[in-house]
Amino acid sequence: MSFENEAGRLRRLARAPDILFFYTDHAEKELKKDGIFKITVENMLRKCAVTNVEDSDGEESWRAEGNDNDGRRIAAIVVPYEMHKEIKIVTGWAKTS
Amino acid sequence: MAKCTKCQSLMERSVKAEHTEDLGGIVVNLVNAVVVRHCGSCSAEETAIPDMQGLVHTVALVRALDPIRLAGKEVRFMRRALDMTQKKFAEVMELTAETVSRWENGINGHGTASEKLLRHNVCALLHKRVVARAYDPALITNMKFEGGSIEYITMERVRVVHESDHENAWDRRAVA
Numbered sequence: 001m002s003f004e005n006e007a008g009r010l011r012r013l014a015r016a017p018d019i020l021f022f023y024t025d026h027a028e029k030e031l032k033k034d035g036i037f038k039i040t041v042e043n044m045l046r047k048c049a050v051t052n053v054e055d056s057d058g059e060e061s062w063r064a065e066g067n068d069n070d071g072r073r074i075a076a077i078v079v080p081y082e083m084h085k086e087i088k089i090v091t092g093w094a095k096t097s
Numbered sequence: 098m099a100k101c102t103k104c105q106s107l108m109e110r111s112v113k114a115e116h117t118e119d120l121g122g123i124v125v126n127l128v129n130a131v132v133v134r135h136c137g138s139c140s141a142e143e144t145a146i147p148d149m150q151g152l153v154h155t156v157a158l159v160r161a162l163d164p165i166r167l168a169g170k171e172v173r174f175m176r177r178a179l180d181m182t183q184k185k186f187a188e189v190m191e192l193t194a195e196t197v198s199r200w201e202n203g204i205n206g207h208g209t210a211s212e213k214l215l216r217h218n219v220c221a222l223l224h225k226r227v228v229a230r231a232y233d234p235a236l237i238t239n240m241k242f243e244g245g246s247i248e249y250i251t252m253e254r255v256r257v258v259h260e261s262d263h264e265n266a267w268d269r270r271a272v273a
Binding site: 017023024028038042043070081086 | 099100102105118119120121132134141142143144145146147148149150153176177178180181182183
């Protein structure tokens, strides 16, 4: 299932000039483990697809997916705050298949 | 105020005096710029680097204008700063992807002539996006390369004033 509406909103938000990408401690650790740098995540979000939407504690988190510059498939769980021009990256990883 | 992902408590927001970040081949020390949200209840933290794309572009240009020879990982950083695959970068540089791969991995590294061309191309593609730093191609043309390596680059946010407007941008902090 694809979430075209969410994907368009997320790509637009990620491209906003004064957007802030907040990384949780967990995201920092997981990204480091897979050798993914923040610029890679942010570039991916600017052209991503959204493949899942979940609701936890009244907040929607979206799974965003896309490729990095080396052809790797990258995924991240994010929470978009469109009103505040912020995106929280909850976790991220490199997909192996 | 934002809520903590772990415990749902409200988080305090502040700006870090210093923050070290590996951009992927180049380490930067960011002064008075990184925004932190801290949870007083569970000590969780969330950090945000403003204008990461601007930071990466500026660091790539700053590095290209520094005479210390480029290491393979710095070549890779520059390609990624241009948001290019190895294939695309090889096309732009009129090389094979295998040659780019060898440069990035430091195997049979690039020669000085190739390095000057690489620096010229990186700056040509990025300098219009780097508003805080003037770029003169002659700096690279007349460059005498030096040995050694750069441990980190200190960067700060500066205010760039235009005719009727201003904007914040990244720039290298001048060495005292």
